[in-house]
Amino acid sequence: MHPSLTLGLLAGGRATRLGGRDKAWTVFDGQPLVARTLAALQARHRFAECLVSANRNFDRYPALGLRAIPDRLPDFPGPLAGIDALLDACSTPWLLTVPIDLLVIPNDLLAGLQAAGEGGAVACDASGLQPLIALWPVARAREVVGAALARGEAAVHRVVATLALHVVRFDNVAFGNLNTPEDFLT
Numbered sequence: 001m002h003p004s005l006t007l008g009l010l011a012g013g014r015a016t017r018l019g020g021r022d023k024a025w026t027v028f029d030g031q032p033l034v035a036r037t038l039a040a041l042q043a044r045h046r047f048a049e050c051l052v053s054a055n056r057n058f059d060r061y062p063a064l065g066l067r068a069i070p071d072r073l074p075d076f077p078g079p080l081a082g083i084d085a086l087l088d089a090c091s092t093p094w095l096l097t098v099p100i101d102l103l104v105i106p107n108d109l110l111a112g113l114q115a116a117g118e119g120g121a122v123a124c125d126a127s128g129l130q131p132l133i134a135l136w137p138v139a140r141a142r143e144v145v146g147a148a149l150a151r152g153e154a155a156v157h158r159v160v161a162t163l164a165l166h167v168v169r170f171d172n173v174a175f176g177n178l179n180t181p182e183d184f185l186t
Contacts, residue, residue, distance in 0.1 A: 007047040008086035009037060009066070010079055010099040010132055011054050022057055024100055028178055033100045035064055040105045041098065048092045052100075053082030078154045079132055080145060087142045094120075095136040102133075103176030109133070116166035124167050126174040131156040133175070134165060 011024035011034050024034040031039070034052060042050075052061055054068040061068040069089045071081040083097055096110060106112070113121040113135040120141070123133035141163060148159050 003048050004092050005045075005047055005094045005096060006086075006090045006092045007038075007041060007045075007050045008069075008083070008090065008095050008097045009034060009050070009052040010082050010086075010097055011052050023178075024052070024054060025057060025060065026178075033178065034061070034066070037098060037100045037102065037105065038064055038066065041110075044107060045110055047096075049090075051086055051089055053086050073149065077149075080149060080154050080156050080159060083132075083136070083141075083156065083159075084145045084149055087136065087138055087145055090138050093138055095138050095141070097132060097134050097136065099132045099177065101177045101179065103178060104173055105175070106170055106173050109170070110135075112168045112170065116168050120163060120165045121168045122160045122165040123170060123175075125170045126172065127176075129157060129160075129167065130175060131160045134160065136165075137163075 025032045029036060038050065050066050051069050052066040053071070054061060055070050058068040058070070067089070069085045071077065071085050072088060073081045086095055086097060096113070098105070109123065113123065120137040121135045123130045144162050145159055148162070153159070
């Protein structure tokens, strides 16, 4: 178990490209995305707590062992608001954020991010920087994320740059994501 690490799944968006369906509960490979992502990460790691940034269907998450955390800001302001809510709810020094719509989650994702050291880390795959896949130093990140949102800033990559998170390269993989109805056709 990682007693100093909380898992924070990002599932709180509007899913406009899916016609507004709750993406977390959209089935891919026989499982809802949130269950699929959680299972992939829990198969390799034990976390002090598992949270999910969600803005609907709160009653469904406890069955998976997840505590649902709604945005603290109204009207689905974007993934930075989800990260803000997860950081606020986090009781450990470290928070690993992973969006629920990844197609591929590398086996060495957490180990790679942790190997970057004490400053926190962000993933970079074959497609480029993936700012939603990050290991956040909670105390420092709370301040920076809160200040960014107070200024009306919504770009996660800018917050990552401000925090100077170490970039960890996963050059041999493209995480991909599932966003449109066509992506779910198998």
